[in-house]
Amino acid sequence: MKKGPVLQKQKRESGNFDAVLFVLKNMIYEDLKGKRVLVTGSSSGIGQAAAIAFAQQGCFVGVHYFRTKEGGEQTLAEALRYSDGCLLRADMRDPNQVEKMIGDFVRIAGGLDILISNAGTLLERVDIANMPLEHYEDEFATNSRSAFLAAKYALPHLKQSSGCIVNVGSVAGHNGGGGGSGVYAAAKAAVHVLTIAMAKEFGPFGIRVNTVVPGLIETRFHQRFSTSERKKKVAQETPLGRNGTAQDVAAAMLFLASSEAAGFITGEYLAVNGGLYMRA
Template structure:
């Protein structure tokens, strides 16, 4: 599977490690030059860029707080200038922030989770639309199985934010389809060996998750990345407004 143009010009947010890094590398392996965005992990982002360069593709890192629309406008513009245009945008940046039951949840926690997951998706897509319209490009947003099942304990804000991402994806697909842009989303289930679960999910809960996955194993960042490459490929040219659930049949709709 190769992406539609050679070289495709891709921007991946939150690409310093984990799923974002896997997506950036998979796109590079499929022939893309990649703008590697990061929030705080500069050294890890440089490692991602170096791995892409080793694959023979162009890469450069770009910093910015995805919760701040002015910073998003700046790093998107800088990435487009580096790439010479934009064909694929992957809005991977997001965070659980922390677990909190609603009864104890502060306004600050609620807004923090919504901003880093949902507002950031809006800001980044808005900043990139004119460049994507020029190329007839692709947007892939990052949802979660939590958008469908509400997530684990204390994840109400996260589930709400990711459900918002799914709704945003559907609405934006209808709005920008006439401009030649497709908009899709991926909703990972339990993806092992990521900072997300290592930080917020106990070993016992992780083991319980894996035991409930019908395919018999946890997901990997590469599983998510493969779906993103597909959604960025000619094979997905008529797929828009949809969300692919990457769950190993743990969650079925």
């Protein structure tokens, strides 16, 4: 690893949302160069920043989207400025689509070294008392089963490469989430525990599995689900005095994915939350 990160802000316009991309400069993990990385949910937010960050390391990047094709195309175009990659589509709730997408990626890239299981979202703010069963199931399928399916179909390929997985949890998985996000929080807590279970099971194959656990990160997620007053209040309550950026999380993903930097770290979670939630 050379030097520290220098952030350079670049504004990009897109049809349905404004994406702010940052370029991580001077943060080079030499061992990541040439790795084949699949980033689920890279049409927006954290996944978009991650796909670009891995491309900047010289990785072949699989950019995945589901509903936001334009966002996926935008991510790929930016990634191609630095390295090679491809665009893939799948509903991460659907086992057949996930299996096909991973097969397609492996055919195009020639293998899989790093799986970033980032796709997910709060579907809607709904109290537990009023939640239909279908909504509960959908929240888990989107946020937890998606990570299970991706790992399951990636595993044979990761065994060949002694690769690694970085899952994406949430501070909500520690504290139960804000109003109407309790089931989303439970699904993310399941990701935290799945990470430990996978780390135990996959470790003998030389595969490391970790989770990044973001706090409040300023992405489309909170454009949809939080008022500007709430975001301001959370920033004030955060010891570092601000909310996070997608880039903050992408930098943690690079660290966990690098076997040079994190080669003896597995089953761990890395909180990226400015101190919003800390535990011993």
